Amino acid sequence: MQREHAARLLSAIAGRRALVVGDVILDRFVYGRTERISREAPVPILSETRRSVMLGGAGNLARNIASLGGEAMLVSAAGEDAEGAETGALVREACGEDADLVTEAGRATPAKIRYVAQNQQMFCVDRDPRTPVSDATVDAVFKAAEARLARADVLILSDYGRGLLTPDLIARLVAAARKAGVPVSVDPRGKGYERYDGAAVIKPNADELAAETGLPVSDDAEAETALRALKTRLKQTDALLVTRGGAGMTLLDASGAVTHQRSRPRSVFDVSGAGDTALAALSLAMAAGVPLSEAMALADLAAGVAVGKAGTAVVAPDELIEDALGGAEAPVWRILTRADAAGLTARWRAEGLRVGFTNGCFDILHPGHLSVLRHAASVCDRLVVGLNADASVSRLKGAERPINTAASRALMLASLDMVDRVVVFEEDTPEALIRALNPHVLVKGADYIADELPGAAHVKSRGGEVVLAPLEPGLSTTALVERLKRGRSGDLP
Incomplete structure (x- = not known):
């Protein structure tokens, strides 16, 4: 998928509301290193270094919906136990008031613990309730979901086989959604897909479809045969989509046509939760009215990004755009608002990336600018460039400036590979923007005094640094403009 296409689809799905009903799992990860074998048994010893906890199952699906730009509403169930309380806190953090976690006494909250050594899973411990929820819980979950259907653009059934999605609950939810005109997407589990019949799309993986x-x-031919065989049993289901790992995805749509989506080769880091990421992207695209073949392509792109991350990870729109194939389109996706850039730099910092910042008017881009930008990019992992708005340039440089509009200047900067993002700011100095982005390093040309730079004190107060980049002598936009006025174009570099 080309970046321009990905950007259009991501714009279309922004703000779409997805109602998720399914098994929420409390996912724990224990990380460490294995360097010796136990003397008590022939097993490796994991020396623990850190732990993390997050929502898995339907909870991870909801997290991915939000991270992709949609709005997630979540209805699920948990036990009246410590894990249930912890799950409830994480659900409220992810979905706020748009979540309902029905509790059932005497039933264990679904949970997993994964033990990871040197970035590879050693083994996984499941805490499985093993029994369906009670009739009272089914009724409570249905009522909570039904109350939210009027605000939903799509209903997603996330079946992780933990007993919440009973055949009765599924039938009631699908019927209510069809009556409300809300499409239903399903991540199935176990045998007997007739219980999901009536959905807009059912998305098994290859092993599930084979079972x-x-x-x-x-292969392609076998995937098509299996999908057509399944469709003969599901008369009211519109489409079926099978995810096939590195082979991509295959779609059988409502017209009976089959489409294969090829996946790019990936360095797979962790497949945990990649199916949730794919379903989130697919469902949001369905909610936006995107044709299923295009929705599948977006889902494949999202899953590809997810497998490159550790744990039950979420992906963000900018990550999908960056991962998409470059084309001839202008890289407008690199130009962000202040709020979006602040959220992005916060995520970069959380991922351990060193964020750099520089700023200027960049009215006529010249080798002097490129030298400073190259130096700035060399001292960080991600570089954000603050760009003075037109009114700001006029106040600083005079009524005849800028020569080029902010839109043109931003696009020129965004087209440089060394620049990761561009943010236009209205103020005369970037102080407020720097405080919003909190970069690790502030870079300016060597004609400035480090301690006098706007934002320098803030960067240093957070443990960051200020770097002065060497200058190309005799190069400045003002000098170029003066030469042009004097007709000395032959002197231009």
């Missing part, structure tokens, strides 16, 4: 149909799913 459901008893047919092999190892």
